[in-house]
Amino acid sequence: MNIPEDRKRPTSGRAVDDPSYYRTEPVSFVRRGSRLQGRRLRAWEAYADQYLYEVPRDIADTSVDREAKFDQESVFGRLAPLTVEVGSGLGEALVAQAAEHPERDYLAVEVYTPGLAQLMLRAGKLGLTNIRTIQANAPEVFEFLLTPGSIDEVQVFFPDPWHKSKHHKRRLVKPSFAAHVARALKPGGLWRLATDWQEYAEHMREVLDPDEQFENVHDGWAPRFEGRVQTSFETKALKVGRSIYDLTYRRK
Numbered sequence: 001m002n003i004p005e006d007r008k009r010p011t012s013g014r015a016v017d018d019p020s021y022y023r024t025e026p027v028s029f030v031r032r033g034s035r036l037q038g039r040r041l042r043a044w045e046a047y048a049d050q051y052l053y054e055v056p057r058d059i060a061d062t063s064v065d066r067e068a069k070f071d072q073e074s075v076f077g078r079l080a081p082l083t084v085e086v087g088s089g090l091g092e093a094l095v096a097q098a099a100e101h102p103e104r105d106y107l108a109v110e111v112y113t114p115g116l117a118q119l120m121l122r123a124g125k126l127g128l129t130n131i132r133t134i135q136a137n138a139p140e141v142f143e144f145l146l147t148p149g150s151i152d153e154v155q156v157f158f159p160d161p162w163h164k165s166k167h168h169k170r171r172l173v174k175p176s177f178a179a180h181v182a183r184a185l186k187p188g189g190l191w192r193l194a195t196d197w198q199e200y201a202e203h204m205r206e207v208l209d210p211d212e213q214f215e216n217v218h219d220g221w222a223p224r225f226e227g228r229v230q231t232s233f234e235t236k237a238l239k240v241g242r243s244i245y246d247l248t249y250r251r252k
């Protein structure tokens with residue numbers, strides 16, 4: 001990969017251990033432990049060849065080379081309706097949908113290595129062939145890698161809420177990300193979101209309700225998406241009495 005000389009240095013002025021060090025935009029994640037052991041290590045070794053799409057990188061290890069292109073047909077060996085889940089965590093929701101809908105293809109975008117290993121373990125045990133994973137920063141995947149107008153559905157379930165106001169700029173759902181999602185979705189394609197954080201739910205609506213590229217399918221909160229299985233993350237939220245907010249937007 002050819003990185004121009006003037007981009008080989010940090011661009012952000014952030015601390016060297018911040019994953020945004022090489023980026024102008026803050027990222028919506030912090031790097032958590034990426035060491036694999038036991039079952040997850042064995043799953044990675046057994047299944048990464050089958051399930052992990054190797055992303056051409058820019059500078060940082062979760063970045064995406066601006067010239068890289070995701071060729072859906074050659075990656076999946078067919079052209080089927082494609083759902084992309086951002087922040088797939090341990091893969092519960094994505095794997096359940098992929099098992100339920102063999103006629104569709106599913107792409108997980110996640111930075112967390114143990115989460116991806118767990119997803120591959122689940123998918124491998126079921127012998128699923130309609131899943132691929134990408135370990136990269138989602139906004140860059142949407143901006144550079146995915147073909148415009150190629151995605152049928154985007155799902156963002158329980159994104160990190162970044163609840164302190166000084167951290168709001170790190171939230172995944174913001175106008176710049178909405179523009180990347182709008183670019184990648186087919187006209188009529190859906191963007192489903194869910195969160196257990198009321199203030200983030202309202203923020204999502206403040207960003208997406210007035211966005212001219214989207215329409216709110218339900219003119220307010222959406223009913224629970226029946227394809228969204230209850231993840232361990234959601235179970236914890238319900239245990240401490242949180243409410244869950246679902247939203248569905250359609251790309252115009």
Ligand SMILES: C[S@@+](CC[C@H](N)C(=O)[O-])C[C@H]1O[C@@H](n2cnc3c(N)ncnc32)[C@H](O)[C@@H]1O
Pocket residue numbers: 027028029086087088089090109110111112115136137138139156157158159160172231232233234
């Ligand atoms: C709170 S967890 C929710 C996981 C899962 N959706 C669930 O419901 O259990 C959010 C996940 O999003 C991932 N994430 C956050 N920002 C991301 C980004 N910019 N690109 C890719 N993954 C990201 C995190 O690593 C984390 O696993």
